[in-house]
Amino acid sequence: MPEILQYGFMQRAFLAGVVVALICPAIGIFLTLRRLSMIGDTLSHVALAGVAGGILLNFYPIYMALILTLLASFGIELLRKEFHQYAEISLAVVLSFGIGLATILISLGGAGAQVFSYLFGSVTLVTSRDMLSILILGAIIMATVLFYYRQLFYMAFDETAARLAGVPVKRINMIFTILVAVTISISMRIVGILMVSSLMVIPVATSLQLKKSFLVTFIASLCFGLISVLAGLTISFYASLAPGGTIVMTSVGILIIVAAIQRLMSN
């Protein structure tokens, strides 16, 4: 066995990493195509408040983040109805609330170092409990996305037509909102709060470069996510760097390479 896999914490990090690498682009592709990728950013700022609050109250931070992001995502839906022509406003309001609350909570207690590991991701600190939460919730997310794959695809292209074709648009929007919140809460342990939304968007941006069918784009974005996380975790281990940074930089690297190859081939 290579050295990197001999450590229990690395095994946990890789296992959890694979799950995160698959669910982030699987959710991200629908967010991106519906031009809602800002939601990822917004909810991750709220997740930060959840983490800080959890540490302060001695409550499992991932679940605290989960509760807050779920509340926030329904808050966004409500505000969206208030400002229905300006969807971004509702995002900006919730993002400000999240970062404001997080700042207050962090400055209240001495949780700085621990918050740090959630901000930038961590490999050494992934506990068995973290891994189990990520595995179970991740499997539920993936199964739900695959179950509603066709409906989500149709809604991303044309929500009105989907509704007329018999897709229960309201219910699926609700379910999808929950999926986004859960994805962010469980992914932040590995990639870090600041980089969750990048892992949701960059592998998707890379696979969009291929200009293929939706199915190919979907599968390719999962593959690019997987490569980024596996390579990123390995680099993070050998270079002692925070995994969030190495994962996102790898995914950006892949994006640039794919875009360049695509440019060369079309010339």
Add this chain to the structure above:
Amino acid sequence: MTVLSEVITLHNVTFGYDEITLLRDVNFQVQHGEFWGIVGPNGSAKSTLLKLMLGLLKPQSGTCSLFGTPVGEFRKWDQIGYIPQNVREFNMGFPATVKEMVSANLISQMGAFKWMNAHHRKKVEEALHIVGMEAYAARRIGQLSGGQQQRVFIARTLVNSPKVIFMDEPLVGVDVESQEKFYELMEKLNRQMGITLIMVSHDIGVVSERTSHIACVGKEKLFVHDANTFNPEEYLESIYGEKTRLVHHAH
């Protein structure tokens, strides 16, 4: 005529988005097999009328029915095709092939897991064949011309074997040659396949030649005409005043 052949019924429908009433006490009926052209100036509520018929908007008073069922309780959406006005304003980079687009509309006919079976695949092929786009099945939708996209959207409604198709200005930005093909296709759908057609258009001259009935929207009302006795010049005068003359394009 029997009640059964009534495809669309509006009964005393009144509607406005805000205080301004756009339609007041409108009564309207479409029978099976008819081809209706809906005309009217910009902002006269043509698109609104279509959305009311489809239940996408709710009337302030009155009722809209499809096949005799109030639209709120109507469930057989596979019998209805709708091509909205902004249908071709989609993101041209959207990663979807023609086949994926057209298959999506079969969703209500698939099982819980939405797998495509041989029967579904055949339906998609047939729909693409009717509109003459089978050679483009694997192309990305954004790579097609406007007229080709138009035909794909028609195929998307055809996979479900609809009984009625609503089209909101389907010919905007489509060149004259493709328009000719479009009307040939409409004739095929209407005459051979017996599909009832409702089409919003600004090209009053062509509409009066091709459709069987015409509804003019304006001044909170709907004025219906038989296409044979409809006089486009008179209609334009009533809307724009005396000076305007219909410019006849030689197609």
